[in-house]
Amino acid sequence: MSQAPAMTRISARFARFLDSDFFFSYRNSPVAIVASFLTVTLILAALFAPFLTPQNPFNPAELNLMDGLTHPMQAGLGSNRVFWLGADEQGRDVFSALLYGSRVSLFVGFASTIFSAFLGVTLGVLAGYFGGRTDALIMRVTDVQLSFPAILVALLVFGVARGVIPPEFQERVALWVMVVALGLANWAQYARTVRASTLVERQKDYVSAARIIGRSPAPIMARHVLPNVAGPVFVIATINLALAILEEATLSFLGAGLPVTQPSLGTLIRFGQQQLFSGEWWILVFPALMLITLALSINLLGDWLRDALDPKIK
Amino acid sequence: MLSYVVRSLLQGIAVMLVVAALAFSMFRFVGDPVVNMVGQEASQQDRQELTERLGLNDPIPTQFLRFVTNAAQGDFGISFRQQRKVSDVMLERLPATIELALLSAIFATIVGTVLGVYTAMRRDGVLSNALMSLSLVGVSLPTFLIGIGLIYLFAVVLGWLPTFGRGSPVKIGWWSTGLTTWDGLKRLILPTLTLGLFQLTLIMRLVRSQMLEIMSTDYVRFARARGIPEKTIRYRHALKNALVPVITIAGLQLGSVIAFAIVTETVFQWPGLGALFVNAVQFADVPVMAAYLIFVAFVFVVVNLLVDLAYVALDPRIALGAPRGGEAR
Numbered sequence: 001m002s003q004a005p006a007m008t009r010i011s012a013r014f015a016r017f018l019d020s021d022f023f024f025s026y027r028n029s030p031v032a033i034v035a036s037f038l039t040v041t042l043i044l045a046a047l048f049a050p051f052l053t054p055q056n057p058f059n060p061a062e063l064n065l066m067d068g069l070t071h072p073m074q075a076g077l078g079s080n081r082v083f084w085l086g087a088d089e090q091g092r093d094v095f096s097a098l099l100y101g102s103r104v105s106l107f108v109g110f111a112s113t114i115f116s117a118f119l120g121v122t123l124g125v126l127a128g129y130f131g132g133r134t135d136a137l138i139m140r141v142t143d144v145q146l147s148f149p150a151i152l153v154a155l156l157v158f159g160v161a162r163g164v165i166p167p168e169f170q171e172r173v174a175l176w177v178m179v180v181a182l183g184l185a186n187w188a189q190y191a192r193t194v195r196a197s198t199l200v201e202r203q204k205d206y207v208s209a210a211r212i213i214g215r216s217p218a219p220i221m222a223r224h225v226l227p228n229v230a231g232p233v234f235v236i237a238t239i240n241l242a243l244a245i246l247e248e249a250t251l252s253f254l255g256a257g258l259p260v261t262q263p264s265l266g267t268l269i270r271f272g273q274q275q276l277f278s279g280e281w282w283i284l285v286f287p288a289l290m291l292i293t294l295a296l297s298i299n300l301l302g303d304w305l306r307d308a309l310d311p312k313i314k
Numbered sequence: 315m316l317s318y319v320v321r322s323l324l325q326g327i328a329v330m331l332v333v334a335a336l337a338f339s340m341f342r343f344v345g346d347p348v349v350n351m352v353g354q355e356a357s358q359q360d361r362q363e364l365t366e367r368l369g370l371n372d373p374i375p376t377q378f379l380r381f382v383t384n385a386a387q388g389d390f391g392i393s394f395r396q397q398r399k400v401s402d403v404m405l406e407r408l409p410a411t412i413e414l415a416l417l418s419a420i421f422a423t424i425v426g427t428v429l430g431v432y433t434a435m436r437r438d439g440v441l442s443n444a445l446m447s448l449s450l451v452g453v454s455l456p457t458f459l460i461g462i463g464l465i466y467l468f469a470v471v472l473g474w475l476p477t478f479g480r481g482s483p484v485k486i487g488w489w490s491t492g493l494t495t496w497d498g499l500k501r502l503i504l505p506t507l508t509l510g511l512f513q514l515t516l517i518m519r520l521v522r523s524q525m526l527e528i529m530s531t532d533y534v535r536f537a538r539a540r541g542i543p544e545k546t547i548r549y550r551h552a553l554k555n556a557l558v559p560v561i562t563i564a565g566l567q568l569g570s571v572i573a574f575a576i577v578t579e580t581v582f583q584w585p586g587l588g589a590l591f592v593n594a595v596q597f598a599d600v601p602v603m604a605a606y607l608i609f610v611a612f613v614f615v616v617v618n619l620l621v622d623l624a625y626v627a628l629d630p631r632i633a634l635g636a637p638r639g640g641e642a643r
Contacts, residue, residue, distance in 0.1 A: 144329060144332065144333075147569055147614060147618075148569060148610075148614075149569045149570055149572060149573030150573070151573040151576060151577070152572065152573055152576070152610065155576070155591070155592070155595050156340075156595070156603065156607065158595055159594065159595035159596075159598055159600075159603050160340060160344050160598075162595065162596070162597070162598035163344035163598035163600055164344055246456045249456060249458075250456055250457070250458055250577060253458045253577075253580075254458075254576070254577065254580050254592050255580075255592070255596055256592060256595045256596055269458070269459070269462075273462055276462070276465070276466060276470060277470060277477075279470075281466075284462065288459055288462075291456075291459075292454075292455065292459070295454070295456075296454060299454065
């Protein structure tokens with residue numbers, strides 16, 4: 001009985017969504033449609049990697065050395081199976097490694113984006129709401145952070161983690177070290193944007209009203225100000241996700257990222273480069289293409305999102 | 315004017331102190347400096363002696379003061395990994411990085427300006443559109459992939475250029491240079507292209523938009539009305555004004571140049587400071603990391619100061635407290 005009205009309410013909402021400016025802009029942007037299709041496909045492929053791949057590329061028992069350096073679209077000498085994208089020198093299927101690698105890349109990208117957004121938004125709201133010295137302090141730090149390149153900051157965090165964490169734990173926490181390093185390298189953009197919009201919101205009557213009825217600063221910031229400054233955060237986060245994936249790849253390529261046991265796309269490219277000189281191009285080219293496609297489609301999606309949410313730019 | 319310069323200078327010093335504090339806390343608290351220097355096997359007495367000699371028992375502010383005084387004199391202690399003075403190691407690496415950075419900056423500025431003017435003048439030309447789209451791709455590709463792509467094309471497929479290192483640079487005093495030999499120059503080409511490409515696209519797009527803006531201003535229209543030849547207007551009147559913000563913004567881009575230098579040097583195994591830093595990070599060689607951090611911050615502060623001064627020289631209103639022209643852009 002009670003389900004029917006709920007269903008109609010949901011379908012009414014859905015109809016309203018289909019009718020909205022937002023969806024209209026999506027339908028009329030071929031770039032957005034292609035980019036979102038690619039992004040969703042790649043994310044799904046990464047999520048369901050174990051079901052889509054012929055082998056677990058990081059389980060040594062499933063590798064056959066006889067398959068080593070099989071060319072793309074050829075059958076391996078050991079397993080007699082066709083390797084769509086070839087195999088590396090240990091007989092590891094490049095296609096499988098690709099999906100498992102993008103899994104790691106996407107995880108680090110998402111987790112570090114969430115971390116940096118949380119950090120940046122918190123600091124931005126605090127700075128904007130309290131003003132004065134808090135504001136000055138937070139904004140100076142933000143300025144310094146913004147003028148230092150993200151890669152440099154992330155490398156420093158990584159190096160410090162290397163020095164602090166005992167060697168026997170390093171491999172186990174490598175993923176989280178990357179998340180923290182990239183998170184600490186990218187929060188400043190959020191802080192600056194959120195602070196600017198908090199400064200505007202703070203002046204508005206609803207905030208004064210909340211203050212007058214006796215709510216303390218913390219709930220005012222979290223319940224009242226935050227929802228009103230959150231819009232741009234999603235746009236920054238989308239573009240930041242693409243950036244974080246590229247930065248992670250760069251760090252892993254430099255050898256200051258994820259270890260051999262949990263390779264990301266950047267680690268795979270690092271291996272591939274070593275094989276390039278002897279002519280085995282496929283070990284490098286496919287991970288590189290995957291990385292570019294992933295970063296580019298997320299980036300284009302972010303660009304579209306920015307235009308769609310802010311009609312003023314057009 | 316004077317107060318403006320003093321203010322910029324004070325800000326620079328404040329930033330340096332903050333960075334020094336960061337570097338000091340890394341130096342002091344990441345790992346145990348004593349264990350790192352004498353190794354795990356040293357006896358308790360040796361350790362205590364070293365701790366005393368390094369002054370690690372003094373109060374923290376005293377230690378920080380000493381760290382800053384030493385750093386100001388270029389003394390950053392001993393590299394854990396190489397067991398040599400950090401300043402010696404860095405001085406040895408410095409020429410490689412400076413040559414690479416300067417060459418790529420010159421390359422990017424000249425080619426970027428030429429292409430920027432060209433794309434602005436032939437707005438709808440096929441080549442202009444191709445260049446503009448290409449520059450977008452160039453910005454979105456990560457540097458290390460550009461480097462690998464260049465290596466693959468010019469070294470593996472075509473076999474024209476060497477792929478890594480500086481070869482055997484010529485020593486001139488303590489400076490080592492690759493500019494005087496043919497081999498050294500050939501080795502510089504690919505890293506310079508890789509490092510310069512990002513700045514190039516940036517400068518090209520900036521020059522283009524500036525030229526387009528200026529070519530539609532009143533004074534250009536007036537110059538046309540006076541019958542001044544189009545070429546003179548373009549290069550004497552418009553380009554000169556278009557380059558003012560380019561110089562300052564290119565200067566402020568230094569941060570990304572340093573970041574890309576780290577990557578470029580690693581891809582080409584270039585024996586510069588960036589590669590040294592990546593190595594130090596991999597092995598948690600804290601003194602080298604701290605010294606590199608301070609070096610980068612110092613370069614930043616100096617360049618920012620120069621850019622500030624250039625602003626004042628170009629636009630005297632700034633010194634009087636008017637809003638800065640550069641920030642709105």
